[in-house]
Amino acid sequence: MTALRDVSFTAPTGEITCLLGSSGCGKSTLLNLAAGLLDVQHGSVLVGGDVLAQPGDNPPPEARPVGLVFQDGALFPHMTIAGNIGFGLPRENRGEVDGWLERVGLSGLGARYPHELSGGQQQRAALARAMAPGPKVLLMDEPFASVDIVLRRRLRRDCRVLLREQGTTTVMVTHDPEEALDVGDRIAVMEEGRIVQFGTPDDLHERPATASVGAIFGGAQVMVASREGDALRTPLGLWPVTCVAGELPDAAALDLLIHAETLDCEPDAEGLWVRDVHPLGVASRVLLRNGSGEEMTVQTTSPVAEGSRYRVVPRIGSVRAFAHQ
Template sequence: MSLEFRHIAHAYGDVAALKAVSFSANAGEITCLLGSSGCGKSTLLNLAAGLLEVQEGSVSVGGEVMAEPGRNPPPEARPVGLVFQDGALFPHMTIAKNIAFGLPRSSASEAVIEDWLERVGLSGLGGRYPHELSGGQQQRAALARAMAPGPKVLLMDEPFASVDIVLRRRLRRDCRRLLREAGTTTVMVTHDPEEALDVGDRIAVMEGGRIVQFGTPEDLHERPATASVGAIFGGAQILVAAREGEQLRTPLGIWPLASVSGDIPQGPDLDLLIHAEALECAPDAGGLAVLDVHPLGVASRVLVKSENGEEISIQTTSPVEEGQRYRVTPRAGSVRAFKRD
């Protein structure tokens, strides 16, 4: 079943956390809420879970309103499962009893519990307590506990943040496979773009309490709506620029308008999206100072200080010396331009 947020606004005192947010997590899909701390993504999840009361707007499951102002059923009365960053397993219960906790007594047979343990890669570990498992194993157990009752919607808040990067990648892969096989509608909060791309069928990018773009990983990577979205998924840098006739005045110097690919927005103020490997250096006594040169094998990462004090990265195979000055220009057609907000 789908999970839909309609015109959600929420504030903590005088601080607005969400501003008229609307989107739908499709049935059977994994939707990621991506953004930095304080952008409102966890607030959305907590409103759906019943950990916060809806102040404005509504939350629906399968087309039926589940929560709205004046109607906020508690978490246990909602058809949702929850997985937190730390798993939140009951420490005094075995893993088997943790999984059985949300199941009707008639359904909590040893065979059912063992089946879930096997699904999440914990076969034979049901008799252990949470402290006897690794962090990754605890998260697998938390996932099994949340999914065993068959919730219509699964809500996950930074579920892999507490494990190391190598294990995190495997957990993401296994979790996506399990959720897709079960056909569970899932909404997952993350601040990690790689994680969102790796797990999500669709991604909602949040900034300042709003969704700035909502689409598939391909949409966000290939067709970013803003420079900030392009920087998140393309690994590019943002430069503020002013259009002056057929030229662009940038912190790295004057660039020709031909540097830009695609349409150029109207107006003098632009945000330019540029990749480090698309920038070229040439010796110039009046150019920018090189702060650092870091060899990366075939290429080197060069850090220069721009005219306005920004530090910009360049990746180049050309010889560059620290402490010297260079003119920095982009390859033709390598820049994408966006209208500044």
């Protein structure tokens, strides 16, 4: 089984690069190759232009200039927080521990043990332990996934500020698009072992390379269509080509990127069935289904009755079209 295919990217010095994708896309495999937890079988891993690992030459993690932070922190339970943070420091540098406790918001907690700290505090300690020895690269695998959503937002904000202040080159794995946008300076979107797009958060949000990337960051829906004269044949009926923004790709099949708030519902006895209407205040989110079971969500301010039938109409220039992947 091939986990990664022709993957190549550069994590800029001093920046945070996020590897984003669903489970099984290869993001953790890529991180583990850099960390030395897996052996490189093809290609190479470089740090600062120097080869770190290649086939037949795979130094163990402890011999690499990298720091590691895992989902659960993985602190030594028999050591105090100060002991954990100072673990990778030379004896003459142990005085730096208090400074790291302060940087991660754990001042006065150095004498405590991991089980005496909250999940968020444990992750802060794990971050300090990984950064204290001054690694050339910090590798983080889903570092905020084990804490609740409110704490997670604060933790990742504080983490980003600290990493940027210290100028630490960081590669972080996440499956959460919001987290990647919130933390990353660059994002590599991965699908099926490949990087489908690499760029800044603004690049990916405003100029997605594929419909699937656009759906990840814009909260849009993807629908397959085909050209039929001056119209697009979609599972929801014929749509005018004027609904597409920009040029229409020269492809037999198209992926349409559609935002719920750019669609309108018009009563139609032969239209789609309304399955659910969910009020959102000023507007309502409406779920419709056609006879083949395909669904589309529309966000509208017009009154829509559950159980009724409607035609879905896109607004002019509201849809992005890509060659079908």
